Amino acid sequence: MATATELPVELFKGPVDPDWCPGCGDFGVLKSIQEAAAKNGIRPENLMVVSGIGCSSNLPGFITSYGVHSLHGRSVPVATGVHLANTDMKVVIVGGDGDGYGIGVGHLIHAMRRNLDVTYVVMDNQIYGLTTGQTSPTSTLGHKTKSTPQGNIENPINPLALAMISGATFVARGFSGEQKLLADTIAAAMNHKGFALVDTFSPCVTYNKINTYPWFKERVYKLEDTDFDPTESLYKSLEKSYEWDEKLPLGVLYKHEMPTYEDGEMSLKAGALVKQPLAINKETYKSLVEELI
Amino acid sequence: MQEVTIGIAGAAGDGLDKSGDTLARSCGRFGLHVYAYNSYQSIIRGGHIWLKVRVSDRKVTCHGDKLNVLVALNQDSIERHAREVDEGGFILFNSDRIKCEELLVKKGVTLLPISMKEVTEEVAKKFGPVKPIMQNTVAMGAVMHLMGLGTEQTEEVLTDTFSAKGQEVIDMNIALLEAGYEYAKKLVSKPIFVAGKWETDKKRRPFITGNEAIAMAAYAAGCKFYAAYPMTPASTILHWMATNAKKTGILVKQCEDEISVANMAIGAGIGGVRSMCATAGGGFALMTEAVGMAGIMEVPVVFVEVQRGGPSTGLPTKTEQADLFQVLGASQGEFPRLIVAPKDIADSYASTVEAFNLADKYQLPVLMMSDLLLSEHPETVDAEQLSCDVKVERPEFIKEWDAEKNGKFKRYKFTESGISPRALPGTPGACHVTASDDHDERGILISDMFTSPPVRRKIMEKRMTKVENMLKELQPPQLEGPANADVTLLCWGSTWGVVREAAELLNEKGIKTNYLCIKYIAPFHTKEVTEILSKSKKKISVEVNFTSVMAQFVKMQTGVSMDGHITKYDGEPLEPLMIVEEVEAQLASKTKDLSVSEAEAMEMAYHYLRTHALEKLRPSTLKIHSKNGSGEPVWEIELAERITGKGAGTIKIGSNTGSIIEFKQETPVKA
Incomplete structure (x- = not known):
């Protein structure tokens, strides 16, 4: 990876403009990822943005970098494969709350316990937007949606707490209404060695009439303005992750240095797989045949 | 031709798999051909295990119909298998604790009770107590005499097997082997074959399973990434990969489920390495959505689907060939892919290498279909058939792209061959998105609000063009056996091995028989198969399933119906005589007897x-x-x-x- 010489953010301008609804929170997330990559000096060809399916998962199409726009809920395993094949690339996974915490939550938990060295930015709008407004794993109790006209009767997932207890080593929350802070948070997440989750409030202006920009603005505060230390203890971080109704903390909630999956994987000791020669050691092969005789 | 079939029966944990392995490897080193079949009821300690080892001086492709020697390691095994031993055969057992009543055996079968206490007395004096599992080595010594083989090769094998345990253990095992050999020599003056009568080319032959062949071929072909979730009968590929990862440098990843396996393997393919995954039918059901993704993204990746008894959990440790339509129907929509079903172990090896090459050349998923019998039975193959000097063909990738000079990079450029230039992630100037939504030449979405019917038509045509071109380089199926036969047998996968022998037997009986094995399922050689079958007289499909799925598929492709079907769906593989009898019955228009035998x-x-x-x-x-x-x-x-x-x-x-x-x-x- 190139050392951090800041790059012009224009390098990351995408080939087409986003087709998101005007005012969608995802615009702020896109801009933040572009700024974070520029700030960290990651060249577009060394950046890999992997998504699943959903409004927010269209993001790879709107940024100049390598990208994979995969299946609903499968961004994490696809990103794992791409990353393990070429560990020289910086991988950022993007998608929505349905994609990551609903259909894809199984993969997410396992990627976190592996402490895979990737960054995952979830654009959490607490609703299914692309499918026109059904309840999501982070919809609050009582939320009336197309699929829950009487109000949602299921408790929402707490993605931050889930990430902390699953083994993620960098857990943060962003808000696209605080774009500057979000860009800094994503940049820090990308610089972290290990699994980084940035759960990001990214309001859906079309289908979520409860968790709106004004709703968030009234509640959010920046952890950097307090004396909270995300590296102090898992328990304090967990406690912080449960702040909800009145106060919503933004910034890094948990940060911990741990060996990554890549550190333990012996095949990577010889460098990125894709750069290793295709030809095998014939003597090794012949010894394996000899074992069968 | 000279051949002998040894059956070893006992409880799981009796160590009979090891004995079978020693026997087979001894024969393999002697230059003989071996085919072994392990029909196991249970993998849990105590369950019954039945291993048949067929040894011949000529290549054999199935476990056959005969049983010449039974080595019974417990009483249950005598009662179950004694009556299967053919006339002229032998039954070996430890007479200290096992009995064999005369009424249980056919006429002309010799009982060879071995008092282990007596036979091993001298060895025990010299080396200490003989553990029950070591008695198997005594039995192997006796078998070597009955087969007319010396103990030289077996001694070599034992030396290698116990090399880590020290010279004392090696010497003790060799002493036990010789004790068994000498004991049988003393008792049996007329063994099945006399020593020195085997015609052998003295080639040392590896003894390998179908799954091991696939794993080794993947290594030889340059596979760098292997993902799997444990599932019988595909797990032994994972085991080989994990055991040898340190030597091969392959990244072996056990995932949380098969959905992850397939998506991770595709991700690695996008990343630019040769990538493979394997599973059985149930796991493949979870992988299917990803198969189509590899299709539309044009990602090279190899999937191995090892069939077992279905549906659902079905018969997890039994064989079947009933997943054809599942694999054909894997994923929604239409996309190019190669579906290939190797017929034996050497073919599993060659097909895997070819799978990687074609996946890379045509940028598509390859689905290899195996079955439990093919994947888990071991046989000897010629060492050349496992050679690592295989053709490993990878098209060149774009190293750098100058967009100002050449325009924007088109990952899915429309070309005559349908194959577009590929730039791997990390290539300067060629940034693009690999998308599961349909896209234009540059990879930009044409779905939803960007929908463009003309571009969709063009990209579909581009992808599907690859199919026609690929078909041209695949070897069309050919009839084996005499031309103008009265009977043509249609088969696929591991059933080829037994059909081959059944056809020989039918020809010997004067029923002129040939056979056609379908290896490439998609794309399919419609023209060639139609030509062959429309000229064939009595056409009978032979498959290990209920509904003759290959016959159905061939009819779908060619319009040609079979005249009859031979099926088996009890979890056990077919045997040559079953096919011979069925063909004769069908020729005589007799109906099949379905009652309990x-x-x-x-x-x-x-x-x-x-x-x-x-x-x-x-x-x-x-x-x-x-x-x-x-x-x-x-x-x-x-x-x-x-x-x-x-x-x-x-x-x-x-x-x-x-x-x-x-x-x-x-x-x-x-x-």
Whole structure:
């Protein structure tokens, strides 16, 4: 990876403009990822943005970098494969709350316990937007949606707490209404060695009439303005992750240095797989045949 | 041609797999050909295991119909298998704790009781107590005499096997082997074959399973990433990969489920390495959505689907070939892919190398279909068939792209061949998105609000063009056996091995028979297969499934219907004589007898006694009665006490329904 010489953010301008609804929170997330990559000096060809399916998962199409726009809920395993094949690339996974915490939550938990060295930015709008407004794993109790006209009767997932207890080593929350802070948070997440989750409030202006920009603005505060230390203890971080109704903390909630999956994987000791020669050691092969005789 | 089939039976944990391996490898080193089949009821300690090892001086492609020597490691094994030994054969057992009643064996079969205590006395004096599992080595020594082979190769194998345990252990095992050999030599003056009668080319042959062949071929082909979730009968690929990862440098990833496996393997393919995953039918069901993704993204990746008895959990440790339509129908929509079903172990090796090359050349998923029999049975192959000097062909990738000079990079450029230039992630100037939504030449979405019918038409045509081109370089199926035959057998996968032998037997009987094995399923050689089948006379499909899926598929492609079908769906593979008898019956227009056979009734009685925890009883004799008011003919099986041999009751089994009509115990034995 190139050392951090800041790059012009224009390098990351995408080939087409986003087709998101005007005012969608995802615009702020896109801009933040572009700024974070520029700030960290990651060249577009060394950046890999992997998504699943959903409004927010269209993001790879709107940024100049390598990208994979995969299946609903499968961004994490696809990103794992791409990353393990070429560990020289910086991988950022993007998608929505349905994609990551609903259909894809199984993969997410396992990627976190592996402490895979990737960054995952979830654009959490607490609703299914692309499918026109059904309840999501982070919809609050009582939320009336197309699929829950009487109000949602299921408790929402707490993605931050889930990430902390699953083994993620960098857990943060962003808000696209605080774009500057979000860009800094994503940049820090990308610089972290290990699994980084940035759960990001990214309001859906079309289908979520409860968790709106004004709703968030009234509640959010920046952890950097307090004396909270995300590296102090898992328990304090967990406690912080449960702040909800009145106060919503933004910034890094948990940060911990741990060996990554890549550190333990012996095949990577010889460098990125894709750069290793295709030809095998014939003597090794012949010894394996000899074992069968 | 000279051949002999040895059966080794015992409980899981008796170490018979190791003995079978020693036997097979000894023969392989001698230059003989071996085909082994392990029909296991249980992988849990104590369950019954039945291993057949067929040895020949000529290549054999199935476990055959014969049984010349039975090595019984427990009483149960005598009772189950003694009657299967052919005339002129031998039954070996430890007479210190196992008995074999004369009434259990066919005429002309020799009992060879070995008092292990007696035979191993000298060895025990020199080396210390002989553990029960070591008695297998004594039996192997006796088998070597019966087969007319010396002990030289086996001694070599034992030396290698125990090399880590020290010279003392090696010497002890060799002493046991020789004790068994000398004992049999003393008792049996007329073994099955006399020493020195084997015609052998002295080539040392590796003994390998189909799954190992796939794993080794993947390594030879430059595979760098292997993902899997444990599932029988595909797990041994994972085991080989994990065991040898340190040597091969392949990244081996066990995932949380098969959805992850498939998506990770595709991700690695996008990343630019040769990537493979394997599973059985149930796991493949979870992978199917990803298969289509690899198709639309044009990602090279190899999927291995090893079939087992279905549907659902089905028969996890039994063989079947019933997943054809699942694999053909994997994923929604239409996309180019290669579906290939190798016919034997050497073909599994060659097909895997080819799979990687074609996946890379045509940028598509390859689905390899194997089956439990092919994947888990070991056989000897010529070392050249496992050579690592294989053609590893990878098209060049774009190294750098100058967009100002050449315009924006088009990952999915429309070309005549349908194959577009590929730039791997990390290539300067060629940034693009690999998308599961349909896209234009640059990879930009044409779905939703960007929908463009003309571009969609063009990209579909581009992708599908690859299919026609690929078909041209695949070897079309060919008839094997005499031309203008009276009977043509249609088969696929591991069934080829048994059909080949059945056709030989039919030809010997004067029924002129040839056979056609379908290897490439998609794309399909419609023209060639239609030509062959429309000229064939009596066409019979032979498959290990209920609905003759390959026959259905061939009809779909060619319009040609089979005249008859031979099927088997009890979890066990076909054997040559089963096919011969069925072909004869079909030629004579006889209907198939579906009632419970004598052997099946006996097996059912055993099973009933076992599941009712009556290990103290065993079946003894069996006869069939007419309806007797039961509405169907009834098998009546006399039961005996294991220890005393005294009559202990009866079980009656309906010959049509297979139901246990009656179970009567004379003096109830405590379970």
